[in-house]
Amino acid sequence: MAAGAPRIFVSHLSGVAVFDPNGDQVGRVRDLVAILRVGRRPPRLLGIVVEVAGRRLIFLPMTRVTGVESGQVITTGVVNLRRFEQRPTERLILGELLDRRVTLVESGEEVTVLDVAIQQLPARRDWEIDKVFVRRGKGGALRRKGEALTVEWSAVTGFSLEEHGQGAESLLATFEQLRPADLANVLHHLSPKRRGEVAAALDDDRLADVMEELPDDDQVEILGKLKDERAADVLEAMDPDDAADLLSELPEEDKERLLTLMQPDDAADVRRLLSYEERTAGGLMTTEPIVLRPDATVADALARVRQQDLSPALAAQVYVCRPPDETPTGKYLGTVHFQRLLRDPPFTLVSSIVDNDLPPLSPETPLPAVTSFLAAYNMVAAPVVDDSGSLLGAVTVDDVLDHLLPDDWREAEFHAAEGDSHG
Structure with missing residues (x-):
């Protein structure tokens, strides 16, 4: 990419196609990986998390990226298909930096991160985060509106701190168009803390659809982080057979408590399914055909x-x-x-x-x-x-x-x- 190229806000890259030099699609962008640096130096962009066939996530280093635009990413054509595993020093930009509450250095005011911009350094193949798009006031992009402004990375502090109660509105807006199975893939690769925050921000129906696509361990983990009343609402929104499968993974006491909180009609369907052996027609069926x-x-x-x-x-x-x-x-x-x-x-x-x-x-x-x-x-x-x-x-x-x-x-x-x- 030529020196002096315009900066790119990372939310515009979510889901865009990644192509090789011949124009064949390799996959789609699902996140970007950065490493934070000491002091106020901007983070260096290490690479892109790309989803390829079979919803496999691989790592594409920025050294193998020849072009980045809002509509597409071009690679050198050399793609390593080993699966992506996040290292402790790395940060997922979409998954972990958006929606953070950080502090403006000059005023000490807390703001919410809505987006960050990346730019290639002149005459080099290195990339870094150089701008942060923030909103003043409480809440994220979809809550109460405050003044939005773009500041230098060095003008804010707080990214290196482990944050409790981090929002998820900007992240969810970024992944709004994903199918439930694809959003489940995103959630699966987030940290347990961030996964819980994103799950808490999803509405009941969307979370139910995503839960049905997650591995059993992730389902149990997320359900355990929800308040009992919310957990019962999500179970009601799931297909009865999927809800029964999830409840069957829980201790008897937890299962009975949640069934009691569910609407009687929904609970009756799930109880009926739980009464059958798992690997039989009764255990497999849905109770809601046409x-x-x-x-x-x-x-x-x-x-x-x-x-x-x-x-x-x-x-x-x-x-x-x-x-x-x-x-x-x-x-x-x-x-x-x-x-x-x-x-x-x-x-x-x-x-x-x-x-x-x-x-x-x-x-x-x-x-x-x-x-x-x-x-x-x-x-x-x-x-x-x-x-x-x-x-x-x-x-x-x-x-x-x-x-x-x-x-x-x-x-x-x-x-x-x-x-x-x-x-």
């Missing part, structure tokens, strides 16, 4: 399928049952697949187009038999029905995969690369 009465029309079914919060597997079919509509339902009549809904007129009754050729699964069906059923009939979900003929829920292919993969598969996904820490 259930329609026999007099519902194709138009009604399509309206339900279009609901944004449904997973693709659950949206692939509807289950026709007699009242009540909530699981456990009245008598299960059959399934209508999404493709069939697209072929029939909107006024058609779903009861006239049900597929009842395939026998439903019983809640005691073991995992291998569930897997064989889905594979043999090319299904992405299957109904689970009890001896009385009531629909209890549905097993989806993603839940089956969760239990077929090794217990630590999420951890392995986050640490896919072999080898030592970055060089």
Whole structure:
């Protein structure tokens, strides 16, 4: 990058594509790594944390970066795929520096860090943080507005101190567009302290979505840092089967306390799932499939399928049952697949187009038999029905995969690369 290049605010780099010299995409920027220096000298930028295929995080040294712009990063083409491991002396800029409360040296006033700017040093390949964008007043970028100003790094102090109660608003704004699985990847690689702060700042629904994508140990750690009432709210927002899986990791006393704090209907669903063996259809199923009465029309079914919060597997079919509509339902009549809904007129009754050729699964069906059923009939979900003929829920292919993969598969996904820490 040429000397005198303009400074770049790091929030503009979050998620941007990283390309090799041929124009092929290597991955996306997930954070930047800096090392703090003695006194008021600006921190040196060591490199970039890049997410490559499989959500693996690798380290890209700044010496292998030939261009940095708000829209893209260009590398020399030499990328080391060893996984990134943060060293004790290093700081993640997005993950650890944003939202800190620091002090203006001249006035002694506390301010909140909203962003920092990096710039390449003239005639060298070194980069450093040279500016800090801060806001006066309490709270972060999304709270009460105070005057915002850009100051030299040397004009503030407090970055080297371990901060308690650090906010997370600017960090969350930076990662606002990430899918839950990608934000889970970010959280997994933060320090436990910072992970707890970010989790506390997420709203219940967003945190529930992210929790479902985290390894069990991270889930338990985060839940343990929430106040009981908030923990119960997050569990209610999670899919019942995921909430049941998480609660099954807790001591009996903690599990019962949280279930008691949950809304009775939500707790009843989770208790029912906990009553089944883990590796059975009953233990795998979700209790919230799309259930329609026999007099519902194709138009009604399509309206339900279009609901944004449904997973693709659950949206692939509807289950026709007699009242009540909530699981456990009245008598299960059959399934209508999404493709069939697209072929029939909107006024058609779903009861006239049900597929009842395939026998439903019983809640005691073991995992291998569930897997064989889905594979043999090319299904992405299957109904689970009890001896009385009531629909209890549905097993989806993603839940089956969760239990077929090794217990630590999420951890392995986050640490896919072999080898030592970055060089």
